[in-house]
Structures are given as structure tokens and as C-alpha cells.
Amino acid sequence: MRSVDASAPDLAVDVSGCLTGQTPVVLVHGMGGDHTTWGPTVRTLRATCRPTVAVDLRGHGRSGRSDSYRLDDFAADIDRVVGGLKLARFDLVGHSLGAHAALRYAMTSPARVRRLVLEEVPPMPRDDADAAEDIAPTASFGERIRGFGALLANPGPFLRYDRALGEPVMTQFQTPDPQWWASLRNVSAPTLVVSGGARSFLPAHHLRSVAEALPNADFVRIEAGHSVHRDASPEFLSALLAHLDD
Template sequence: MRVLRRSGDPDLAVRVAGETDRGVPVVLVHGMASDHSTWRRLAAALRARGRAVISVDLRGHGRSGRARDVYRLDDFRDDLAYVLDALGVAVADVVGHSLGAHTALRFAMLEPSRIRRLVLEEVPPMPRDEADLSEGIAMRATLGEQIRGLIALARNPFPVIRFDGRMGDQIVAEFDVCAPHWWSELPDVQAASLVISGGEKSFLPPHHLRTLSEALPDSRFVTIDAGHSVHRDRAAEFVAQVDGFLGH
């Protein structure tokens, strides 16, 4: 792992495989309470295709530093921008899961010219109105997902051990506020996008992800009935979808 040292903001750990100045690299951004290691299978497939891969540990996760006070969604977005700047990457393809997907989407809204292709796995949308809030679709795992998560935890406990538990309530609180302006900015995204839903097994209702996909200018929508962690629980199908979408 390479650690990008900063003064005033948390240090950020990244794993870089391949030459990022040759072609368009792929940036992988994990979900909450995970880290870069969740992408090992996808990263190996991308490297076999000759793609450079940058796997990020978000602040408060893995080997990255922790926030001094609170965690905000825009801070994760700005961290992603910092990683690309520090590595000299002008344009990238980005794959994100859950919080990582939301982070990537915020970055694509802020700097649309810097993302060529965007894969959004189980991306939690901001609530549009009180009706969305009443559905309670913030990042809260179902029982089935908790069980699958415990199995994954037994296999690799380090991401959870290193996770800053203060983050959970702070981030969920941001998803408990109506944000119609967030939806109004989705048309600013220039990247070709692939939105992947985990289907009815996920706590995120698929129709919300489909609506999000339809709001993006150039997007396709795919369902893989796996629950919230598609890349973990249906890895072969996930890799095939991403590999076909990203190309070379």
C-alpha cells in the first residue's frame, strides 16, 4: 500500500497496480466498513486485461487516517479527487460500491470531465422528498445481509477492525435529509454509467436505483439478485458485467 500523506486532512492509503499513465486507469472505491481488499477478484480480472488499477481506502477505513471530528459525504468525494490529483490521473474509470458508489457519483457531478465510465453498485440515492424518507432506505443491512456479512467478517476481519465506528451514524444522518438539489445535478454527469442493483434481497429498493439510472444522461441498469454486496456474493456475474462495460 502507498500512503498519501497530508497535513490537516487524513492520510489516504491506495494500492496501485500497473502504469497509471498508460491508458485510462480504473479506480475502485469500497463501501462502508470495508477496504481495498474487497476488490481483489475484480482487480485481478482488470489487470489481466492490461488495465492499471487504483484501489482506495476511504478515510476512516483500512490503512487510511481517521477524521478528526465528523465524517461528511463531500469529504469522501474530495478525498477521491485528491487521490487522482496526487497520482497525476486526469481521467479514470471508477467502480464504486454503496458509500463508494455514492462518493464516485458525487465526484462525477463535481468534475464530470474526469470520469469516462462509472459503475455504481448498490448506490444509495439521496431522498428526494418525505415519501422517500418514509421508506427508510438509508444504509441499514437486512438480516440476510448481516449473516452474509458475518461470514465475510470471519474470512477477513481486518476491514471491520480498522473501521472508525463513529462514521456510521454521522453518514446515515446525511441520508435522512431531503436533498432534491442532489437529483437536479445528476444530469451534469458526463460519464457513461452502469447502475447495478442487488435486487429484492437488498435493503435499497431496486426501483429507486432504476429511477437514479434514468436520471443520468447515459446509463444502463442491471439487476443481479444478490443483495447489497453483489461483487462479493455473485462475483463472477459482477466481474463479467463490469469487464464488458469498461472494455479496454
């Protein structure tokens, strides 16, 4: 575990492999998670000789807490991590809140992202009708049941994350932001948008809309719920590797 030398809050990352070899893969967890949620993904990428950088966002894992949890703050966390590690170009993979942060980062720093994978990325509402659907990145009852075993096996992320971040994050995801949709055209990386299908609280048609709004994106639906990489790991890893190696 390394700590990025930057202003508060301190950001922790887990680096696996040599960063001077193949293109590194930066992994960004969802809300309430941390770098450990990517364990099988890291092991699979390591087996293909890909170096990995698994981030703990502010308020999560071993990173510091903050008095600011704006969505742009989480994108800035990614920028600080890759800057601190001097990564000029890399592949970027995110889940849920982490996917949203990754997408915001790719909007503002498109030249640095070679390939982008967005698992269950929550979009901003375009208007009040979208906001009324309440698709902020929170776990439904079914998701909580499916995640209970994972919690028992690895309670650390849940115990460590800052509960204070929930309200400001949810409030932002309930605020219409048509400019966010317009900014999707800035993303130049070939992108894979992964939906968890009908078992997820995020309607698949919203994620397909994100894919259609991006300049160069594919859409895949894997019936697994919101945590595709956890609950359908073989299918997720197959889609991930195919996209990164394309």
C-alpha cells in the same frame, strides 16, 4: 500501499499495475470495507492489463480518521487520491457509500471520469416519503448473515473502520435533498447502475430511478443482495468488463 501526500486525514491507496498504460480504474469500497474487498475485481482487471487504484476512504482501512464525515468529504477523498496520483482521466467504480461518493465526484468533475459503475448506490431522499423508507447504506439481518463468512476470511476492514462515522452518514442519508437529483444531469460519463435485486435493502426501483435521471446510463439487476461484487462475482465482473470495454 501508498499514502497520498495531502492534508489530514492521510489517505491510503493500493495501486496495481503501471498508471501510464491503459485507462486506470479507481475502485471505492462501501461503508465498513476497505481496498481489500476488491480483490477478485483487481485480479480480473489486472489480467486485462488495466491498472487499478483501490482507495481506503477516510475512517476506513489504513486511512486516517476524521472529525468530519460529510458525504462530500468522501467525494473529496477521491479527488485527493486521483490528484495525488496525477490521474487526468480514469474509470470510476464504487460500491454503496463508495458509489455515492463516486457519483458526487462525477457530478463535480465530469470531464475526468471516462466510465462510471455504481454498485448498489444509495440515493438521497427526494422528499419526506423517500426518507421514510430508510434506505441508508446499512446491512440488513440477511446481509449480515451473508457477510459472516467474508468477515471471518477478512476481518481487517471491520476491525479498522471508525464506528464514529456511522451516525453522521446515516443522518445525511435520511435528509431529503432534491438538489442532489438535479445535479445528476452534470454527470457526462456513460454509467452502469448495478442493483442487487430483491435481496438488497435498497429497493431496485430507486436505483432504476437514478439510472433514468442520469444523462447516459444503463441499469442491470443481479439477484445477489447489497454486495453484488462479493456474492455474485462472475455476474458482476461480466457486467463490469462489458461496460468498461464498450
